[in-house]
Amino acid sequence: MVFTGGGIILCILILSCLAPIAGDPCSVNMDERLSPPSFKHPFGTDQLGRDMLSRVLHGGRVSLIVAITISLLSMVVGCFVGAVSGYFGGVVDDVIGRIVDVFMSIPEIVLNIAMVGVFCAVYGVSTFIVIFAVVFTNWVGYARLMRGMVLSLKEREFVLCAKAIGAGEWYILFRHIIPNAAGPLIVLATLNIGNVIMTIASLGFLGLGIQPPIPEWGQILNSGKNYITTAPWISFFPGLFIALSVLGFNILGEGLNAES
Amino acid sequence: MKLSRRNFMKYASATTATLLGINLLGCSSRQSTGGVEIGKLSTVVMGYGKDHKLKGGKWGIGFFPKVNTLEKLVEYDLEKDEYKPFLAEKWEVENGGKSITFVLKKGVKFSDGDELTADAVKFTVLWLTANHPLGQETFESADVVDDYTVTIHYKKAEFLNLAKMAEFHMSIMSPSSVSPKGDVKGEWVLPIGTGPLKVADYREGEYAVYEPNVYWYERFGLEPNFEKLVVKFIKDEDTRVMALRSGEVDCLSDYCHGGSDYTPRNQLAPLRQDGYKVFKRGEPLTWVIAFNYTKEPFNNVNARKAVDLAVDRNEVVKIFNSEVYPAETLFIEKAPGIKEAKAQGIVYKPNPDEARRIIKEKGYSNLNVKLIVDKAQGDQILVSQLVQEKLNDVGFNVELEVLESGAYKEKRDSGEYDMRLYYIGGTDRRFYMRLYWRFHPETKWKVYESERTGNLCKKILGEFDESKRRQLLVEFYKAVYEERGVVPLYFDIMTVVTSPKMDMTWDETFKWPNGYEVGEPLFYDV
Numbered sequence A: 001m002v003f004t005g006g007g008i009i010l011c012i013l014i015l016s017c018l019a020p021i022a023g024d025p026c027s028v029n030m031d032e033r034l035s036p037p038s039f040k041h042p043f044g045t046d047q048l049g050r051d052m053l054s055r056v057l058h059g060g061r062v063s064l065i066v067a068i069t070i071s072l073l074s075m076v077v078g079c080f081v082g083a084v085s086g087y088f089g090g091v092v093d094d095v096i097g098r099i100v101d102v103f104m105s106i107p108e109i110v111l112n113i114a115m116v117g118v119f120c121a122v123y124g125v126s127t128f129i130v131i132f133a134v135v136f137t138n139w140v141g142y143a144r145l146m147r148g149m150v151l152s153l154k155e156r157e158f159v160l161c162a163k164a165i166g167a168g169e170w171y172i173l174f175r176h177i178i179p180n181a182a183g184p185l186i187v188l189a190t191l192n193i194g195n196v197i198m199t200i201a202s203l204g205f206l207g208l209g210i211q212p213p214i215p216e217w218g219q220i221l222n223s224g225k226n227y228i229t230t231a232p233w234i235s236f237f238p239g240l241f242i243a244l245s246v247l248g249f250n251i252l253g254e255g256l257n258a259e260s
Numbered sequence B: 001m002k003l004s005r006r007n008f009m010k011y012a013s014a015t016t017a018t019l020l021g022i023n024l025l026g027c028s029s030r031q032s033t034g035g036v037e038i039g040k041l042s043t044v045v046m047g048y049g050k051d052h053k054l055k056g057g058k059w060g061i062g063f064f065p066k067v068n069t070l071e072k073l074v075e076y077d078l079e080k081d082e083y084k085p086f087l088a089e090k091w092e093v094e095n096g097g098k099s100i101t102f103v104l105k106k107g108v109k110f111s112d113g114d115e116l117t118a119d120a121v122k123f124t125v126l127w128l129t130a131n132h133p134l135g136q137e138t139f140e141s142a143d144v145v146d147d148y149t150v151t152i153h154y155k156k157a158e159f160l161n162l163a164k165m166a167e168f169h170m171s172i173m174s175p176s177s178v179s180p181k182g183d184v185k186g187e188w189v190l191p192i193g194t195g196p197l198k199v200a201d202y203r204e205g206e207y208a209v210y211e212p213n214v215y216w217y218e219r220f221g222l223e224p225n226f227e228k229l230v231v232k233f234i235k236d237e238d239t240r241v242m243a244l245r246s247g248e249v250d251c252l253s254d255y256c257h258g259g260s261d262y263t264p265r266n267q268l269a270p271l272r273q274d275g276y277k278v279f280k281r282g283e284p285l286t287w288v289i290a291f292n293y294t295k296e297p298f299n300n301v302n303a304r305k306a307v308d309l310a311v312d313r314n315e316v317v318k319i320f321n322s323e324v325y326p327a328e329t330l331f332i333e334k335a336p337g338i339k340e341a342k343a344q345g346i347v348y349k350p351n352p353d354e355a356r357r358i359i360k361e362k363g364y365s366n367l368n369v370k371l372i373v374d375k376a377q378g379d380q381i382l383v384s385q386l387v388q389e390k391l392n393d394v395g396f397n398v399e400l401e402v403l404e405s406g407a408y409k410e411k412r413d414s415g416e417y418d419m420r421l422y423y424i425g426g427t428d429r430r431f432y433m434r435l436y437w438r439f440h441p442e443t444k445w446k447v448y449e450s451e452r453t454g455n456l457c458k459k460i461l462g463e464f465d466e467s468k469r470r471q472l473l474v475e476f477y478k479a480v481y482e483e484r485g486v487v488p489l490y491f492d493i494m495t496v497v498t499s500p501k502m503d504m505t506w507d508e509t510f511k512w513p514n515g516y517e518v519g520e521p522l523f524y525d526v
Helices: A002-017 A052-088 A090-105 A108-123 A127-153 A157-164 A169-180 A182-205 A217-223 A233-259 B005-028 B063-068 B118-131 B133-138 B160-164 B214-220 B237-246 B265-273 B301-310 B313-318 B338-343 B352-361 B378-394 B405-414 B428-439 B451-462 B466-483 B506-510
Strands: B043-048 B074-077 B082-085 B088-094 B099-104 B139-146 B149-154 B197-203 B207-212 B228-233 B251-253 B277-291 B368-374 B397-403 B419-425 B486-498
Touching (some): A002 A052, A052 A090, A052 A233, A090 A127, A108 B405, A127 A169, A169 A182, A182 A233, A217 A233, B063 B197, B082 B088, B099 B118, B118 B133, B118 B139, B118 B149, B133 B160, B160 B428, B160 B451, B237 B251, B237 B265, B265 B486, B277 B301, B301 B378, B301 B466, B301 B486, B313 B486, B338 B466, B352 B378, B368 B405, B378 B397, B378 B419, B397 B405, B419 B428, B428 B451
Parallel strands (some): B043 B228
Antiparallel strands (some): B088 B099, B197 B207, B207 B228, B277 B419, B277 B486
């Protein structure tokens, strides 16, 4: 499973890295608009005559970079909050616990839409806002997992030994506890990237994510919905790549989980 | 009572089967509001992209009811540049245009049976003055001369006063539209007018139901061929098309304002192919590139000229499947003065090589310029991407910013942009009104201002003589062209799409029974 998932992801990553070879994703050619897939344009062209292969591969770069960035940032924030909550306990744990409950009580996508909507209305749309909005809701899963891990690890002998020789609390947290919780967190992060790709694509489809002319899978998918009967390739290929990448990350995550 | 296992299974199965049956029945008995049978009185269902705002708002009710339930004192003939009698049979301009006395047609009735009199016109004028932004800036007072004669006094002496009387917002309404009746500060109830339709029901954000106004049909010697017109508000354009294809609605109409909430242009050809009727009309509504002409680089005519020369309008219209028309002039050809201007060589034509030369010569190479676009105007995002590419091709470095409506307006108002896509003109009746809104130096929504164009605009809007006004219009088009105040891209259209079973014609869609052509779709003969 690890190899299958990893293989799919690796293929998509290699293709995305090769995107510049496919040409400029913004190059307009109105004489070739809405051309079906052909040897010249393997994925066809869109309503401005732009090569869909180039747009999908460049879109992959954007979607994957943003998804991985969001997952890493969410992991950092979630781990820190969860570790502090679990290790110090008491009032800190209660307060963080209630905050987590609040976040968990609202569907993630609804919160994302609200966040992006509010910030974009005030500051305009930017990739940074999308990243911020998704990280804002995405850290909770990591925090819960980390808290549980810390609660179990802090009673273990190596932590008690570290305390006995006079190690500081932050030192113990960062040097002994967090590294020992890394395994399950990596599995969660791998599974989470797939969800984040879906979230970004959903926001892009709703027009709330990364904005044109930067190509992004969800946004390309949306731009093709008016042409679904006359030029289905505009929506098909970004949809296929979203499905494949989510599938790849999920298989990889499941595989890592099974092996751990 | 002890329930045996056998009985339990029997009752459970019966209950499950009953529930399934109820559910199936519920699914299949969808209320059908659509369905037209030609020649019979029936209900027609329409899909429309905007709420009709029948409860009113800052700018009053929606444009659809303003056209189809209310009427104006005069109508405008764009081709002849002439104001024609409608509710008023004649009028006289006094005090150099500061007052106009209208003589009303006799025997015109509101949909509630009350007769149209000078009192109703006075009520409309006073209500607009008290409640409507355009009324507040336009009217001073109104005097009833006799039952059918009313003199309206305006704040300024100008031709625009007459033009405004054909405006959507200046539609005449019955004093019964408010409660208490005739109280200009009273509570808005419903629009009661003399137009072909009257409001039967309305649910905000969902639907409006109209019925024929029998008095209107009597006036024109017609018989209504429908009982009800149900207008469903369907915001998403694709959903509207799907509703038409599935038979949920019988027809689709573009938003009467023009420029947004229309049937997707790329769907018109497939709909035609599948037997749907598409009625389309070119409007004097032109999408343009507007500049921030107060700062570098577009405070310089050469930079604006380079943009104009870089863009090929024939390519722009391809985005809309060539359903809209390339704008080589400021307005469509039948707009006043355009033919004369064209004969004088005032034609916008692309010449990328000349654009490159200007950019190189004037030092604009790789100059960063920001093009902003409102995300709510979906097609404009595609247009702006094409414009961006074309400008980058000739040497500019265009940064495209697609913004939420709020952020867009903020940037537009604070001047944090170099170029934006916007429209000038509107449907026929708004021709002069929009000239005022877009080019008069004193208005908020102007797209360009220079001493020359500003003065010409003022003169045009003050001139009652048609031939002098036409001459001024040609001079104005020349000035905008020479200064490249805006860069016209394409002329918008207004469409109505009907299912094959509907019996509408182009004339019934865009002409009143007396032959007056208007820019907005009409629904008196569906």
